Amino acid sequence: MILKYKVNELRPYISWLYFFHTWGMSGKPKEEKEKLRNEAEEMLDVMETRYETFAVFDIFDANSDGDDLLIGDKRLPLLRQQKPRSAGAPNLCLADFVRPLASGIKDKVGAFATTIDPSIEHDFKSDDYQQMMAKVLGERLAEATAERMHEEVRKHYWGYAPDENFDPQELLKEPYQGIRPAVGYPSMPDTSVNFLLNELIDMGQIGIHLTPTGMMQPHASVSGLMFAHPKSQYFDLGKIGEDQLADYAKRRGVPLNMIKKFVQ
Structure with missing residues (x-):
């Protein structure tokens, strides 16, 4: 599914x-922030009539x-949290938020990518x-x-939260069900991981x-994934140990020295 948006949307x-x-601007006077915000709003006014942004996703x-x-016909190895947030908490992996294959019950995962009109990065040089x-502003x-x-995915396309009702600024605090790491x-x-996602959703379409x-x-x-599990949450992997990195490289079928170039 491909979606297009105007800047004013x-x-x-x-x-x-x-x-x-x-x-x-952290700690800067309110007046400086207001001036910068006003200048940004003026540029957005110009952008409204010139540019669109794009999203591609599938479930x-x-x-x-x-x-x-296991997403569609692809296998996506993931990494597990090295240190839990608190004593007694589990070491999380994104795979934990999807039904295991052994359950015999299919679950769902979404994959997505979004981008801007590339002209935004070139028209103000x-x-x-x-x-x-x-x-x-392009990044924002x-x-x-x-x-x-x-x-829209939560309320309509996947539809697991049809009655969700938050205003856009509330959404930035992530009060909704599910995550999109x-x-x-x-x-x-x-x-x-983008190479695998590209095979699933063909980012070139946008x-x-x-x-x-x-x-x-x-x-x-x-780009990223979408999970609907009510207990899904964001987490930091922490420093990845050599043992897990070696296991991850093996599961990915990629040499360890190459994986080290990809993992930031």
């Missing part, structure tokens, strides 16, 4: 907290097999400040696209191209 979903963080039959996910602003729009898409983030740091290390172009792109 995404503005309510923009995380201004991360916008300010990118600019290093697959899935099961877990140990620390691997005549001015360094404007170029930086466009880059930062890619994330906002993922937020808007995930909302992104590639390159703490629970799924291996950028080469103009995303992968580098040899699995990074996405345009830079302002997001």
Whole structure:
């Protein structure tokens, strides 16, 4: 499924907290933040009539097999948390949030990618400040696209939360059921996972191209998985031990030295 959004559809979903963080505005006077926000809003006004953003996703039959996910006809090995958040808590793996193959019952997992019109990254090069602003807003729009898409998936396309009712800014606090861990983030740091996701959803349909290390172009792109389990949660793997990394490389069928290049 491919979705397209106008900039004005995404503005309510923009995380201004991360916008300010990118600019290093923590602790800065309120007036400086308001000035920067106003300049960003002015650029968004220009972008509204010029650009769209894009999402591609699908929802697959899935099961877990140990620390691997079986998604459609693909096997996706995953990593397990090295140190739990608190004493007595389990060491989590994303595969824990999907029914095991031994249950004999099919579960579901979603895969997605979002991106911006690549022109956003190139159309403001005549001015360094404007170029930086466009880059930062492009990243926020890619994330906002993922937020808007995930909302529609939960309520309509997957439909496991049809009565969900949060305003866009509430969604940024993640009060809803399910998670969408992104590639390159703490629970799924291996950028080469993008090659597997690409086989599932064909990111090229929305103009995303992968580098040899699995990074996405345009830079302002997001990819990942979607889980519906009521107890699914985000977590940080922590420092990955050599033993687990070697096991992961074996399950991926990739040399250990290559895996080390992918895992951030």
